[in-house]
Amino acid sequence: MKPSVSRSRAVTAAGALSLAVVPATASAQSPQTTAPQATASAAPVSASLHDSHVRYGSRVTVSGRIAQSGTVQPVVLEYRPRGGQWSAVAQDETDKAGRYRLRATVRRNGALRVVLAGRPATAVAAGPTAAAPTTSRELAVRVAAALRTTKVRRDVVAGRAATVSGTVLPAAAGRVVRLQVRRGGTWRTVDRDATSRGGRYALSWRTARIGRMSMRVRVGADRATTATRRTLGRLNVYRRVFVSWYGPGFYGGRTACGQTLGYGTLGVAHKSLPCGTKVTFRLRGRSVTVPVIDRGPYVGGREYDLTGATKRALGFGSTGTVLSTV
Structure with missing residues (x-):
């Protein structure tokens, strides 16, 4: 049976990570007096990081083994932000085989790094006269910034602005956030904003070009975190069109695009758009994306004929104006 290992305990105090452990400073004893004792009681600390690139707020897991253990020993996980000092973020005890598993949020x-608690910390041994290693090798960890959105307006009439606002964490002033749209397979930046001290940003884009396109926000890397992006789904830019609907009397027949029209068929008729063209309609907060499946309408002033199922999905009446992306 595999020995059980107790769960690591994350430690915080006064808003900063700290733990009462022996400081991680190298011993000043001479190699001649310490080397023989180190050979007899050497306990090298192995450590591996399960994921070296994590999202902001996620937990990292470090596991390893204390060689020549034979007894339960306390171990401490220490963390040092770039340019900062070491501090304890989790502690645990090994099993009798020396195995441990530590978790913490960075x-x-x-x-x-992992340190044997209660012993003066020394670096991994280098050479036959080096002191017994009580500290694992350093493990580099990268953290992706958190890019949060609090408000997104992605359904707009041509000429009005699509807007996005939110927060970048960790909060800092001056980080550049970009609003990007994708058309024709290429992402293009359409607006940018520098974050406030609280990490807040606000972006907007006004376009007269109707259609559907992907939209995202992106923030670049800095000293604290790596770059990250957040997909916002489809941006729909509409125009107003006058439409009608059809269905009863045509059910069971073939459409001009070669399919059978039924009560539940979602689609639309148009005079010239290619069969299969996807069109998004919006009315009073409801939206539906359907293909062109038929030809028509042949009444002056009307651009589309909605099938009965499309009409019901929109909550549409008999004739009137709706928003369309084509």
Whole structure:
């Protein structure tokens, strides 16, 4: 049976990570007096990081083994943000075979290491006269910034602005956030904003070109975190069109695009758009995307004929104006 290992305990105090452990400073004893003892009681600490690139606020897992253990030993996971100092973020005990597993949350790029608690910390041994290693090698960890959105307006009439606002974490002033749209397979930046001290940003884009396109926000890397992006779904830019509907009397027949029209068929008739063209309609908060399946209408002033199922999905009446992306 595999020995059980107790769960690591994350430690915080006064808003900063700390733990009362022996400081991680190298021993000043001479190699001649410490080397023989180190050979007899050497306990090298192995450590591996399960994921070296994590999202902001996610937990990292470090596991490993204390060689020549034979007894339960306390271990501490320490973290040092880039340019900062080491501090304890989790602690645990090994099993009798020396195995351990530690977990903690890190919010900035930096490094992790595992220290045998209660012993003066020394670096991994280098050479036959080096002191017994009580600290694992340093493990680099990268953290992707969190890009949050609080408000997104992605359904707009041509000429009005699509808007996005939110927060970048960790919060800092001056980080550049970009609003990007994709058309023709290429992402293009259409607006940018620098974050406030609280990490807040606001973006907008006004276009007269109707249609559907992908939209996202992106923030670049800085000293604290790596770059990240957030997909916002489809941006729909509409125009107003006058439409009618059809269905009863035509059910069971073939459409001009070669399919059988039924009560539940979603689609639309248009005089010239290619069969299969996807069109998004919107009315009073409802929207539906359907293909062109037929030809018509042949009444002056009307651009589309909605099938009965499309009419019901929109909550549409008999004739009137709706929003269309084509």
